[in-house]
Amino acid sequence: MPVARISMRQIIEVLRLKYESGLSHERIARACGISKGVVGKYVSLAKVQGVTWPLPEGTDESRLEALLFPATTPPTRFAEPDYFQVHQELKAKGVTLQLLWAEYVERHGDKAYRYSQFCHHYRGWRERQRRSMRQVHRAGEKIFIDYCGPTVPVVDRATGEIRKAQVFVAVLGASSYTFSEATWSQRLPDWIASHQRMFAFFGGVPELLVPDNLKAAVTKADRYTPSINETYADLAAHYRTAVLPARPYKPKDKAKAEAAVLLVERWILARLRHQTFFTLAELNKAIADLLPPLNQRPFQGRSESRRSLFEGLDRPALRPLPATPYVYAEWRKARPGIDYHIDVEKRLYSVPHALVGLVLDVRVTHNAVEVMHKGQRVALHPRHGKDRFVTLTEHMPKSHQAHKNWSPGRFLNWGKDIGPSTQAVVQMQLLGRPHPEHGCRACLGLLNLSRRYSRDRLEQACARALAINSTSYQSITSILKQGLDQLPLPLSEDETEMTELPSHTNVRGSHYYH
Template sequence: MAKKRTPMNKIKEVLRLKYDCGLSNRSIASCLKLGPSTISELLTRFKQSQLGWPLPESCSDADLTQALYHVKKASRDKVMPDFTQYAVELRRKGMTKMLLWKEYHEKTYAYTQFCENFTRWLKTQKRSMRQLHVAGDKLFIDYCGPRLQVVNPDTGEVREAEVFVATLGASNYTYVEAFPSQGKSYWLEAHANAFEHFGGVPQLLVPDNLRSAVSKANRYEPRLNDSYQKLANHYQIAVMPARPYKPKDKAKAENAVLLVERWIMMRPRHQTFYTFKELNLAIRALMDELNLREMKQYGASRKALFEKLDKPALKPLPKQRYLYTETRQAKVGPDYHIEYRRHYYSVPHQLVGHHVELEASNRLVQIYHQGNLIAQHPRSQRERGNSTQPEHMPSHHQHQKWSPGRLLNWGANIGPATREVVNKMLNAKPHPEQAYRSCLGLLNLSKTHGESRLEQACKDALMLTKPNYTFINNLLKNNREGQLSKDKANTPNLVHSNVRGPNCYH
């Protein structure tokens, strides 16, 4: 084993302490934590080199090393291999350094020196490039930290959009898409969309430890979410979540996320998007631009490397796309609707009071009764909205058990204010049956809080023009009924010279 050389900074310090400070060899050894024999050998070599002290300004570290150790300078005739191209080639499945060396035409380096030079070059590259990923092997997955926004054109409500990023290890080819949340259904849909965009499936998924992927994080044996495991089984993929507190495991994903945040998410920041489809069309154009941009360290674009490396190595897609569905049991309300994710979907009115089974994906809601499909609706993201099909309505908008007249009579028995609130709730919907659920909820508050308190709360709601179940329920829960009327009655009508009139404001 070759003796390890003394670092150049210590060699210069030995010379300085000897010739500037006049210290003995043993004192120098003690100061620098070196052996006396090492100091003696260095000073002997320096004397033999015929260099003077102080060193000439033109004497570089390489010159001093050559003078002390008689290192031969590398021949200028030797042609250094194109290690950038070799780094790309090594990402091919089955490629070896030995094969590349044999194909290296200017064989001025032995195989060992060739490997050492390549390793030395690799250490000078960025961390993400130093990890040589085999083509078609790994797909790194993460979400961006910042969010984009989607505005409801009717209500002005702003929804935050989560940006999903998936990057293939060998080519850095990147897929980007925005979703309403990081929820399980969107997480799985994003994977299926990415696989279809790539036109194939990798061997291994490397996600972060988010809840949609990992139910219990662990450095050695992370427990995958059941639905994520089903997706992996469907596509015949292995899943290896990044280890907690190990940033090198997901360096490729973090670099891709950073690029997406800078080159995709910042570009449309002055635009307003009204649907996720509109937002994703803008993202797709910027994503294609990113993948076509040349990467300096490779001398090629992500798209070009994808076509050359990853695409041929990906496994084929299965015949059927993976579709995640959530199954629930529900009871049909008196308004012939069932609730799913705070939205109401209609079923045939004959099934009021029956139990049905619901299967929901991100695109579709299907409702079954005794194994038979009875209703099908496009999935809606609008909270407290209704999806009603006309054929599900009863004739003349009446129901065997409940009717507007019966609900109004119940309200009248409690008090005139309660009846008026019920009437306004019935008239607020295109069809009275759509308000049955809210009216029944309101009237049933009399069983919990008493009829007199409900009547007073309805008076407050009418006075403040808020005749709805949510407002009245909150009044009763917080014991605030009657208080709002008193507050308004006690508010003085200030009329004096210091009060400005409407003419003061323009």
């Protein structure tokens, strides 16, 4: 006959009053607010289970409950399924619980559960597992990516300076097969390079990449429409996969990554804590040596390992690597100015002049600058070179192409041939501009003025422009149109001071001091 359950605190009080105070069962019942029969049953139960008073040291309510009510496995005529194996089988594409139940029935016949009980027992088993274990990830579907919280110190042999290395972790959803390495930072170049080595380690590409919302992956975190970093999206497009960041404040989305990070911290970083590393390569060699035993270690209570599940589930389902390696590129926005050039790291590159004022996408690789408009490439330049300005003739307006052979040196020689004032104005036009093209335009305007006015007049107009400190093309044009070049030049301040003063009775002459 089953014993009526009361709280463990009441049971302890019953035993104390019985053996320490020596009260009768009737008095114990009244003191504890229970029946006399219940008191007798718990006293008898304690004797049967060998529980004595005082209780053994360290025995709390949970321990006492385990002693009084030891777990027993109820007899059953049904064959229990291997729920772990069921869970792993469900990760294969097209496999359902209905199919697995049918195979289970074929093996066990009359001893098999009905389908509803089979599903009920499996779901109960799954709920008892860790959060990362409860989720069902399809084979080859997802790679979860994150960084460990702890860093690893790397000592510079020459200076003794200590740098903190970040630890990158990636794990396949279905098999939990794990990759890890150290980098100097979590910034975009290291993030992308770690992904390239991760794909090489797994030997294939999943359908989805699931990173946390760090800046190298997500430029704007949002629960529904996160903005993916354009370089990261470019990498995903090259490998023919997609990026699906974990939702902010949704830990279930990245439970697999959190479990892998914890595993790497305990299995790898904890083992390396007493070692001193002098280069990043040394640290990565040590991590690489510990990855095989981590992945080949059987799951607790199982014969399967991450490696065996990877070979059976994920590896066959991964997409092949692309034929060509990914070329690292950063994406930027740029708006060309009126000189139809964009600025990339203080170097100017031309674009078609019709795109002046529009916002363009710029893809910058190690060797090239590629300019895109509405997804179409409109300009491609080598990134490095001696000149600050990189200009293609086909990007220039027709009028500029006609004069593209006019160099600054040629303009200066032309101005010198006209006269010293014209040469000075040309030099000011070329040197006083943010871009040579601006100065060349003004010089071309002066060249056109020399065809409409005589050389002498142009020289006098430039002299007046220098005198009044207004040497723009518009100013010189105005001087010529109004004929001001034919008037005497205004005196400078020094010349005005040196001019003889007019005669006046109050002005003392030199004879005054004799």
